[in-house]
Amino acid sequence: MFPVGISISLTGKYREQGENALNGLRLWEDYVNSTGGLALGNTAGREAITLRYLDDESKVEQCPKNIERLIRDGIQLLFGPYSSGLTGAAAAAAAAEGKILWNHGGACESAYSAHASSVISVLSPARTYLWNLPDLIAHRKLPVNKLVVLVASQRKFPSEVASGLADSCRRHGLEICQVEISRRKFEPIQLIQTALDQDPGCLVTIGQYDEEIKVFEHRAVFHKIDLAVCVAAGVSAFYRDLSRMAEGIVGPSQWEPGSCLRPDLGPDDGWFCQQYYRHFRKTPDYTAGQAFACGLIMQKCLGAASDPAARALRAAALRLDCQTFYGRFHLDPSGAQSGHQPLLVQWESGRKHVVWPPDREKSPGGNQQRNF
Structure with a gap:
């Protein structure tokens, strides 16, 4: 053996x-x-x-x-x-x-x-997790000009995800603002209000799993958001922990x-x-x-x-x-993974459905995609 x-x-x-x-x-x-x-x-x-x-x-x-x-x-x-x-x-x-x-x-x-x-x-790699989010926004013709990102930028993984998203937003001409998640003084309602005060079309959270869950436990206070995105939404436990509050939320997944x-x-x-x-x-x-x-x-x-x-x-x-x-x-010449591409999924009727790339899109709504 x-x-x-x-x-x-x-x-x-x-x-x-x-x-x-x-x-x-x-x-x-x-x-x-x-x-x-x-x-x-x-x-x-x-x-x-x-x-x-x-x-x-x-x-x-x-x-x-x-x-x-x-x-x-x-x-x-x-x-x-x-x-x-x-x-x-x-x-x-x-x-x-x-x-x-x-x-x-x-x-x-x-x-x-x-x-x-x-x-x-x-x-x-983490930097590619939300790289295609601006493409999804354009594909759905959402009236999103600004993204506000709640991010724990002092940590490596959230920082790399946010950096990749920022690069992609600049490529698409989208405005992006960051609001820092402080582990020492974590106040979800205050974070959400700070984000909403900037009138975003899309709200994104990039933090630790428990932080993101606590933010979306307060989704009832979200107003005028066309799309809500959460890195934690890619795992099955997300719906178990949020139940119907997970509906409509988009997240990255390595595979489905x-x-x-x-x-x-x-x-x-x-x-x-x-x-x-x-x-x-x-x-x-x-x-x-x-x-x-x-x-x-x-x-x-x-x-x-x-x-x-x-x-x-x-x-x-x-x-x-x-x-x-x-x-x-x-692998590229440096040894970094360049072939595999992450998916974007959205929770709908208690299940994850692939919404990007378009050729992998699977939703019970067909072409009539649900937004947040």
């Missing part, structure tokens, strides 16, 4: 996302073993794999300890955790030992920039079931969703999809590399241009 390992959150604030990601990798483990095992470089043979996981408890200080322990136990292939902060800590530990970290859950590039040559990412993409690597979307439900009795979220896809990419690179050393695996990843059910994988 060929061991692969992961440090993942099974307790703490990232527990739900961590469990979903681990389930995605468990399904990938079954897929690899049921299809003949892992091809190891130029050798003719294949080996079954076994997945070993350690709980990082959603703590930055625990993550490198787990990575170091996995490496001491002889595990050469390492998957990263969920969350940019934890991914940065795991990347540092992997790089110190000359290992690659296969990244499915850390979108904030600055979190691991010091160790970028040791990280291979399948997911879209029913993508109908035609993969040239691995199973299609239908197989993944069906098997995931059969194993875990629930519909997969994007966190599960991207973890499974990360396994497929690692598997492909390992088969194409001359050996499992970091340099050979990175060279194989830089050459690779393919599509899984999760979307395209392609």
